[in-house]
Amino acid sequence: MAKSKGNPFPRVFVNTTLVIICLLWLIPTLGLFVSSFRPRDDIMSSGWWTVLPHRVWVTTEQFKPDPSIDRNGVMTFEGASGTFEELRQGVESPDGKRVIWVGNKRAGTIQVQEQEWSGMPATTLQNYHDVLAGKDVTIAGNAEEAARKGEDMSDAFINSMAVTFPAVVIPILMAAFAAYGFAWMRFPGRKLVFALMVALLVVPLQIALVPVLSDYVHLKLNGTYMSVWLAHTGFGLPLAVFLLYNYISTLPREIMEAAIVDGASHFKIFWRLVLPLSTPALASFAIFQFLWVWNDYLVALIFIGNVPGVQVLTMRLADMVGSRGSDWHLLTAGGFVSMLLPLIVFFSLQRYFVRGLTAGSVK
Amino acid sequence: MTLLNPDADEHSAELARARRRRNRAIFTLLSGIVAALVLFEGFFMLRDSQAPKLVTALFAMIWGGGGMAILYLIANQLVEFTPSQWQRRLTPVVFVLPAIAFVVYFLALPAVRTFIASLFDRDGSNFVGLANYITVFTEPFMLVTFRNNVLWIVFGASFTIIFGLLVAALADRSKFENLAKAIIFMPMAISLVGAGVIWKFIYAVRDPSDVQIGLLNAIVVAFGGEPQAWVAMLQPWNNLFLIVIVVWMQTGYAMVLFSAAIKAVPTDIIEAARVDGAGELKIFFSIIIPSIMGTIVTVSATVIIFTLKIFDVVLVMTGGQFGTDVIATQFYNQYFVNRNAGLGSAIAIVLLLTVIPVMVYNLRQFNKRETL
Structure with missing residues (x-):
């Protein structure tokens, strides 16, 4: 990167803007992350940013106002004076205390508060425990709550894995075979078939959901892992074939020809030579497909539907938003449980992912 | 023998x-x-x-x-x-x-x-010709849906491109390039459902007399404003608050591609311009932008396709209520909630028809660059 002598673009400006944007991008996730470690009542009663050290009003003194005082006029306590309405909001005295009227006009009490630095915020792992192990049922007679017990996120996590792993492996394998076929085999209609296959990239998967679902219902396939694998395979194949073809077709011709001269079959060349050589392309598509399937909600929602034992993380999470929208403490931890694996995969394999992105659309 | x-x-x-x-x-x-x-x-x-x-x-x-x-x-x-x-x-x-x-x-x-x-009615028993398509293009709720998709395309795509360009250009000149990129890129790893949960904590609204636990309303209240139900009020602008979520997620994608393209701009051209006394802004707008135009178009097309098919965010945040339905959620609601197979299918076909031109353009761009 070349830098000119005068550096006409002040570095301070660049870095400040960048820091501001990064903070804007980070804050939403950070908020959820912090919230997930806060006790349930704290989440409901104060914003997550209150865990930062700040000054809070602490009640130091509390007393009943003199009954003879005129409660409709201006009253003075501890040097702070105001009407009842003002005191209800809190009035600050000149020496930095705050006087606040708690309760109604007739039988209320007066609190005198002083500002102090907030201490260590309370933290807990209870939210994660509740989300993973199933919520402890404390609400008596709530059948819905009881029915949900033990069907929580750890099950969904396993389901997500069982859905995602084959839904990544199968399309990659199929696409690699097909890409090799299109790139290195001669058969009539090769170019046309390849073009048609890539053209199917335009079909939004919404179109496929209903006809496929009706077939699945006939075959009693819906609600199984396999239904989702096969669907993701079908939906992911055009892009996979397209990306892998671009890579496999550029492998050096000499290597292929040498192998053919040696009498190796196509299968052997593919398995021993092409697959190992294509690792970067396979890895980038694998990360794509992993993130896509793991994070998918629509396909799982349609093909798994309300079959209880098979639900994946995104479905559980969306369910929690809908049915337990007020259980914020479960949402926070649940959200993070669902992000854990993709974030790990993403940060450890980011290089491949970026390479796949740039190969896919910039080249 | x-x-x-x-x-x-x-x-x-x-x-x-x-x-x-x-x-x-x-x-x-x-x-x-x-x-x-x-x-x-x-x-x-x-x-x-x-x-x-x-x-x-x-x-x-x-x-x-x-x-x-x-x-x-x-x-x-x-x-x-x-x-x-x-x-x-x-x-x-x-x-x-x-x-x-x-x-x-x-x-x-x-x-x-x-x-x-x-071409059939709601349970597929009677042939109705193009009646479902007429419904799609005339019913008020469908027109709201299309309006929202236009909002998504216009604001979603443009903000993604602008932020992506901004971050790519700035990061290129910063020592913290990799860290900054990783931060902007991170939301791409999160599911749209997870993003919905994250942003619920930003947009949360409480009764004005209570403490606000949503960040946005806390800021508004701190400046003396009234707390707002961001995703429910102010139609149609509540859509913008949903679009922000997708901009947040997609900017990383745009940034990565722009960053690669900017790095490919020959440095000698930029140096020559600097020697001629061109300012950084001028260099950015008259050299860098034109050189990476192809990438900008590709990214725009990809983002447009993505926003056309947007589903999860809307379903999780509003379920399509408060005038936030888009084509994909409308399809889901008509087909699976209202049980109107004919109308749902017609909506899906309309979605296909809107995606085709963008996709064809994108593939053609790609092939052009392939043959170069």
């Missing part, structure tokens, strides 16, 4: 080879049938299994991933036993046909079937 007749010797050796070959073919065929049976039975075992979750899941992963590999292997073995002339014809079939079969069944055929369904 063999000593007397070398020809016969060769003949019997040939026979033995042929027999071995046949035996191996039969063996492969049998093992293929056994494997197919095991895979088939495995499916029912999985579906009806009472085993612990983890065991079932592990088995499913091996069964699904490995099963496919075995099927390919066996198919190839079988083909290798056919005469070489057939082998040449059949090998491409084994390699290419499974993928073709899948896309035909999961994409091509459904497009046709959905189109046919769109």
Whole structure:
């Protein structure tokens, strides 16, 4: 990167803007992350940013106002004076205390508060425990709550894995075979078939959901892992074939020809030579497909539907938003449980992912 | 006897080879049938299994991933036993046909079937011609849906491009390039449902007399404003608050591509411009932007396609209420909630028709650059 002598673009400006944007991008996730470690009542009663050290009003003194005082006029306590309405909001005295009227006009009490630095915020792992192990049922007679017990996120996590792993492996394998076929085999209609296959990239998967679902219902396939694998395979194949073809077709011709001269079959060349050589392309598509399937909600929602034992993380999470929208403490931890694996995969394999992105659309 | 007749010797050796070959073919065929049976039975075992979750899941992963590999292997073995002339014809079939079969069944055929369904009424019993399409283009709720998709395309795509360019350009000049990029890029790893949960904490609204636990309303209240129900009020601008979520997620994608493109701009051109006294802003707008125009177009097209199909965010945040329905959620609501198969299918077809031009353009761009 070349830098000119005068550096006409002040570095301070660049870095400040960048820091501001990064903070804007980070804050939403950070908020959820912090919230997930806060006790349930704290989440409901104060914003997550209150865990930062700040000054809070602490009640130091509390007393009943003199009954003879005129409660409709201006009253003075501890040097702070105001009407009842003002005191209800809190009035600050000149020496930095705050006087606040708690309760109604007739039988209320007066609190005198002083500002102090907030201490260590309370933290807990209870939210994660509740989300993973199933919520402890404390609400008596709530059948819905009881029915949900033990069907929580750890099950969904396993389901997500069982859905995602084959839904990544199968399309990659199929696409690699097909890409090799299109790139290195001669058969009539090769170019046309390849073009048609890539053209199917335009079909939004919404179109496929209903006809496929009706077939699945006939075959009693819906609600199984396999239904989702096969669907993701079908939906992911055009892009996979397209990306892998671009890579496999550029492998050096000499290597292929040498192998053919040696009498190796196509299968052997593919398995021993092409697959190992294509690792970067396979890895980038694998990360794509992993993130896509793991994070998918629509396909799982349609093909798994309300079959209880098979639900994946995104479905559980969306369910929690809908049915337990007020259980914020479960949402926070649940959200993070669902992000854990993709974030790990993403940060450890980011290089491949970026390479796949740039190969896919910039080249 | 063999000593007397070398020809016969060769003949019997040939026979033995042929027999071995046949035996191996039969063996492969049998093992293929056994494997197919095991895979088939495995499916029912999985579906009806009472085993612990983890065991079932592990088995499913091996069964699904490995099963496919075995099927390919066996198919190839079988083909290798056919005469070489057939082998040449059949090998491409084994390699290419499974993928073709899948896309035909999961994409091509459904497009046709959905189109046919769109010509019938809500339970598919009566032919109604184009009535569903007339509904799609005239009903007020559909017009709101289309308006929202336009908002999504205009604001979603433009903000993604602007932020992506900004971050890519700035990061290129900063020492913290990798850290900044990783932060901007991170939301791409999160599911849209997860993003919905994250942003619920930003947009949360409480009664004005309570403490606000949503960040945005806390800021508004701190400046003396009234707390707002961001995703429910102020229609149609509440859509913008949903669009922000997707901009937040997609900017990383745009940034990565722009960053790669900016790095590919020849430095000597930029240096020459600097020597001529051009300011950084001028360099950015008259050299860098024109050089990466192709990438900008590709990214725009990709983001437009993505926003056209947007579904999860809207469903999680509002369920399409408060005038936030988009084509994909409207399709879901009509088909699965209202049980109107004809109308739902028509909406899906309209979605296909809107995506096609952008996609064709994108592929053409790509091929153009491929041939360069």
